[in-house]
Amino acid sequence: xxxxxxxxxxxxxxxxxxxxxxxxxxxxxxxxxxxxxxxxxxxxxxxxxxxxxxxxxxxxxxxxxxxxxxxxxxxxxxxxxxxxxxxxxxxxxxxxxxxxxxxxxxxxxxxxxxxxxxxxxxxxxxxxxxxxxxxxxxxxxxxxxxxxxxxxxxxxxxxxxxxxxxxxxxxxxxxxxxxxxxxxxxxxxxxxxxxxx
Numbered sequence: 337x338x339x340x341x342x343x344x345x346x347x348x349x350x351x352x353x354x355x356x357x358x359x360x361x362x363x364x365x366x367x368x369x370x371x372x373x374x375x376x377x378x379x380x381x382x383x384x385x386x387x388x389x390x391x392x393x394x395x396x397x398x399x400x401x402x403x404x405x406x407x408x409x410x411x412x413x414x415x416x417x418x419x420x421x422x423x424x425x426x427x428x429x430x431x432x433x434x435x436x437x438x439x440x441x442x443x444x445x446x447x448x449x450x451x452x453x454x455x456x457x458x459x460x461x462x463x464x465x466x467x468x469x470x471x472x473x474x475x476x477x478x479x480x481x482x483x484x485x486x487x488x489x490x491x492x493x494x495x496x497x498x499x500x501x502x503x504x505x506x507x508x509x510x511x512x513x514x515x516x517x518x519x520x521x522x523x524x525x526x527x528x529x530x531x532x533x
Contacts, residue, residue: 382418386411394434394441396457401441403430410434410443410455422460426453432470432486433516437479438499444470444477444486452477452486454502466502468495475515480528485517487532494532 387404394401399421400413408426413419428447435442440463441455450469453462468488470477477486483505484497492514496506514532521528 384413384418384420386420392430392434392443394436396436396441399457401434401436403434403443405429410441412460424455424460424462426462427451427465431473432475433477435477435479435484437484440499442477442479442484444475446470446473450488452484452497464502466497468497468504471515476517478517478519478530480519480530481521482528485519485530487515487517494530 386402387409388406390402390404392403395415398415400415401410402413403410403426408429410424410426410430411420412422412424414421426443426445428445428451430443431446432444436457439457441457443453443455445451445453446469449467450471452466452468452470454464454466455461456463468486471487471489471493475487477484479485482499484499486495486497487493487510488495488504488507490512492510492512494508494510494514494517495504496508497503498505510532516533518531518533519528520531
């Protein structure tokens with residue numbers, strides 16, 4: 337399997353948006369019905385109290401994972417029952433997104449020594465704490481078909497983590513200020529593309 341790194345340049349994307357006319361965005365698409373629902377008509381199906389403050393949210397098959405502080409937890413909500421199914425205590429505040437892959441939830445922590453914890457999705461317990469922590473708060477993390485990716489310093493180091501060992505197997509220099517990696521698998525399933533912004 338070949339892996340390619342693609343850096344998204346936001347200014348190029350903004351230039352494309354600026355060159356696209358408003359009528360092109362609003363033009364009808366064949367086979368697509370436009371449906372508009374007033375926001376005020378939407379009603380919550382459930383209200384769930386999560387810690388002192390709920391922050392990062394990730395939806396996976398059959399569950400919604402929410403990281404909270406006061407206390408520092410990650411909570412798993414059963415999507416079928418809208419009830420908290422499990423809680424895992426964290427050794428610090430989750431601060432840089434959540435990712436799911438390899439049977440685990442991956443939670444970056446902004447603590448004195450930035451870290452990454454792996455929460456086993458079957459036991460709902462921390463199975464590993466790794467030294468490859470986030471570069472700062474409000475960043476991101478992503479899972480590809482064979483790795484976990486996170487920016488680990490302010491100089492722009494994108495670290496590729498091997499899930500079975502928890503070790504950084506590759507470091508890639510990207511432009512400083514890029515904090516949010518995103519993994520996209522090609523439609524053929526043969527390639528992963530990693531984009532950062």
